[in-house]
Amino acid sequence: MRPTGDWQPPLLALADSDIDEVRAAALLLAGAWDVDAGKARIYDAAGNSDESVLVRTAAFRALSLLEEGKGKDGLLELTGTQMSLALRIELLKSLSSVDVNTASLQAVDLLVGGTMTTDQQQSLLTALLSQSGGAESLNQGLNEAPLTKTQAQTVFSNLLATGQANQNLLSTLAGKMDVSTEPPEYSESLVKTLKKQAERTGDVNRGGTVFKAFACAACHRISGKGGTIGPDLTGLGTTLSGERIIEEVIWPNRQVKEGFTSLRVITQDGQVLQGFERKTKRSEAEGGLALLDPQTQDVIVLAQEDVDEVHKAASVMPEGLTNLLSPQQLNDLLAFLMKRQND
Numbered sequence: 448m449r450p451t452g453d454w455q456p457p458l459l460a461l462a463d464s465d466i467d468e469v470r471a472a473a474l475l476l477a478g479a480w481d482v483d484a485g486k487a488r489i490y491d492a493a494g495n496s497d498e499s500v501l502v503r504t505a506a507f508r509a510l511s512l513l514e515e516g517k518g519k520d521g522l523l524e525l526t527g528t529q530m531s532l533a534l535r536i537e538l539l540k541s542l543s544s545v546d547v548n549t550a551s552l553q554a555v556d557l558l559v560g561g562t563m564t565t566d567q568q569q570s571l572l573t574a575l576l577s578q579s580g581g582a583e584s585l586n587q588g589l590n591e592a593p594l595t596k597t598q599a600q601t602v603f604s605n606l607l608a609t610g611q612a613n614q615n616l617l618s619t620l621a622g623k624m625d626v627s628t629e630p631p632e633y634s635e636s637l638v639k640t641l642k643k644q645a646e647r648t649g650d651v652n653r654g655g656t657v658f659k660a661f662a663c664a665a666c667h668r669i670s671g672k673g674g675t676i677g678p679d680l681t682g683l684g685t686t687l688s689g690e691r692i693i694e695e696v697i698w699p700n701r702q703v704k705e706g707f708t709s710l711r712v713i714t715q716d717g718q719v720l721q722g723f724e725r726k727t728k729r730s731e732a733e734g735g736l737a738l739l740d741p742q743t744q745d746v747i748v749l750a751q752e753d754v755d756e757v758h759k760a761a762s763v764m765p766e767g768l769t770n771l772l773s774p775q776q777l778n779d780l781l782a783f784l785m786k787r788q789n790d
């Protein structure tokens with residue numbers, strides 16, 4: 448995508464602009480186009496504590512874009528320097544595309560440090576999980592990390608909200624909370640018992656609180672509020688029987704709802720994409736793939752030659768969430784779900 452002609456001098460002049468936005472954009476392009484004469488400026492900006500967060504973030508990203516991972520050593524060196532938390536998160540996001548192992552381990556240190564906001568955790572986790580091998584190295588780091596139960600609970604919720612959580616990661620975090628994510632063995636009589644108990648002793652109002660507190664609302668909307676990763680549950684009680692609701696909540700992989708089949712795709716350049724399978728005119732015509740990114744709701748169309756591997760992933764709805772609930776909380780939650788009517 449590099450332009451032709453003598454564009455380098457004007458680009459370098461823009462990299463010296465007084466306007467932060469212009470400088471940031473020029474540095475990013477200098478990195479993306481691997482401009483030799485721009486490298487000194489990229490390194491300077493990346494390491495200069497007088498630069499704004501915007502410009503330094505662009506410089507980190509530029510380093511990660513240099514050809515053949517040439518910026519990796521520069522990024523690694525920067526991890527040993529002082530900077531604000533917001534900048535360190537940006538640094539690790541850039542590092543994740545050239546050295547996902549180191550980025551994951553350092554991200555885990557920040558998670559244990561425990562001062563990140565919800566948005567910061569989610570954006571860092573998303574960056575790591577979208578790299579090939581990211582989920583594995585994050586899992587290893589979390590496994591060995593001294594996370595408290597409360598910290599594990601927070602990371603667990605944020606991971607769910609990214610829509611890219613895999614069951615291994617969730618199991619590791621649940622383990623830190625001393626809970627297993629193995630669902631009970633399925634049986635019709637267990638479903639019947641749970642339904643009866645929920646009808647008799649479940650409290651719909653308390654169930655609504657459980658729904659919000661246990662990450663359900665991170666993925667599901669009810670009456671216009673909540674996440675968009677999973678199906679809207681507003682009229683659930685009128686579309687699914689009590690038995691089917693219980694089955695969906697405790698054994699989400701028994702029947703995956705149409706339109707929510709999740710694919711994990713590894714591209715030729717090592718990116719991991721996970722999303723719901725969609726068909727578009729272009730994907731149908733060219734034989735490629737279309738994926739709906741559950742977090743952003745964007746549809747990504749991939750040409751066949753860009754796809755290396757395609758795996759059918761487990762339901763995005765995690766298993767074992769209900770193991771985190773007390774029996775009464777489960778009764779309340781199920782009562783709440785069975786009573787959902789259209790507004």
Ligand code: HEC
Binds near residue numbers: 704
């Ligand atoms: C990470 C996102 C996520 C979280 C968290 C999540 N779900 Fe889901 N849920 C989904 C997706 C995606 C589906 C559709 C795929 C499937 O059927 O397995 C689904 C399906 C369902 C269904 C079936 C809906 C239908 O119309 O068939 C119910 C009921 C449900 N979830 C309830 C819950 C409850 C209760 C919680 C909290 C304990 C929860 N979910 C947490 C993503 C999530």
